[in-house]
């Protein structure tokens with residue numbers, strides 16, 4: 001038979017897969033390896049979706065998504081970030097941030113165009129760029145700078161082929177957040193070199209120590225930023241597959257063309273659930289965030305007590321401690337911890353080169369489980 | 385100070401077993417301050433009690449509960465207070481609330497059998513001076529009690545590893 005696509009085959013399989021196979025054969029594992037909330041979707045959102053099904057809301061919607069939902073999305077961005085988007089032309093409702101990412105890169109890139117991606121980062125960015133024909137240029141971020149990307153490191157990688165910079169704060173896997181000045185420096189670079197910014201702000205609500213700063217709201221950014229956001233994390237709606245992109249009208253138009261032919265529209269049930277989340281889910285989201293915050297402090301202190309150095313991450317629901325003091329590399333640490341103490345964490349290098357020597361632990365888990373996980377990690381580390 | 389105090393209270397409200405040490409870690413506050421705050425809340429009655437919510441059905445010792453609507457005649461100067469007191473002094477009375485609407489007091493009574501509760505209502509509550517009438521609703525099944533589910537909630541359905 002003729003070979004499958006060489007381009008797709010050149011993209012490596014996800015490093016998470018292996019742990020998935022390992023854990024499938026084990027009992028009594030405490031998993032800190034997840035990337036989603038432990039809450040189920042707030043009942044009012046589930047109930048709104050059930051109601052919509054009962055009433056027969058089972059059709060396609062506008063390719064852009066329901067106008068009421070786009071109006072609520074615009075209202076959220078106006079209220080939280082003072083950023084105005086035109087619901088009619090500047091917002092596209094997508095099948096999760098995942099589809100928005102894919103569509104954004106396909107809208108931006110021609111073969112050979114380069115995208116600067118700060119690492120460690122969420123695993124999908126690189127492959128999405130490659131599937132769109134682009135070239136990934138990693139920008140390593142270091143623990144010493146709190147895994148924040150620096151303008152100098154970005155500037156050093158800019159070439160005439162650079163088309164876009166990806167930003168993703170609060171960060172999966174590091175939990176890092178960026179302040180206004182740090183982000184503004186990146187925006188200024190983008191302006192100076194005429195680059196697009198793709199900003200994945202799916203964890204915006206999960207910012208604990210300082211209010212989240214939306215990249216598009218910074219001076220100079222609005223007309224070159226594709227902002228991506230969704231409902232998976234803030235409203236515990238990962239399985240609904242719903243998100244959105246906000247960008248200048250001419251960018252949304254191109255993204256819409258792709259979305260129209262590949263996805264047609266996001267599922268109407270999920271759109272109506274998302275509408276309820278934005279209209280009346282604020283209190284539910286705030287309670288979940290307050291809970292993550294308490295777990296964050298409890299868990300991170302526990303890690304530091306174990307000698308796994310971990311500055312308090314400002315956002316998302318991940319801690320990204322260093323395992324260097326144990327003398328093990330991240331992969332060995334994660335594999336032995338799973339096999340010897342049945343605690344699952346994800347080795348940092350899965351998320352890119354900058355993740356060497358670190359592990360990702362998701363603390364979106366009940367506190368008694370977190371405490372038990374810390375106890376097992378203690379046993380493991382003492383045995384080394 | 386009030387912000388710390390209420391954050392501590394919110395944690396204890398959900399789980400009275402949380403220790404000052406863990407609460408301090410969760411809030412990023414000094415353990416000593418958390419201890420002080422708790423002592424103060426106990427002293428001034430902001431913390432009324434530490435209890436455990438038990439499913440006695442599961443423990444094999446089922447109990448009978450009834451919700452009692454009591455119509456009463458308020459008294460000059462003290463309103464319903466005297467009547468409420470005559471009711472809440474009984475150990476079989478779980479809670480007593482003054483409520484708006486067609487009835488005045490809502491009382492939760494606990495007993496071992498339906499007969500026992502019915503007798504208590506007939507003999508002790510209905511006969512109080514100023515009580516005009518009672519309506520008794522026996523509890524048939526507890527779904528949720530003070531925020532806690534008494535039926536099994538959805539299990540954790542997440543995959544063990546996701547990006």
Ligand SMILES: Cc1ncc(COP(=O)(O)O)c(C=O)c1O
Nearest residue numbers: 035096097098122172230232547
């Ligand atoms: C940074 C980041 N972006 C995007 C996604 C995917 O989001 P969605 O569920 O909206 O597709 C995730 C999920 O883990 C994520 O961590």
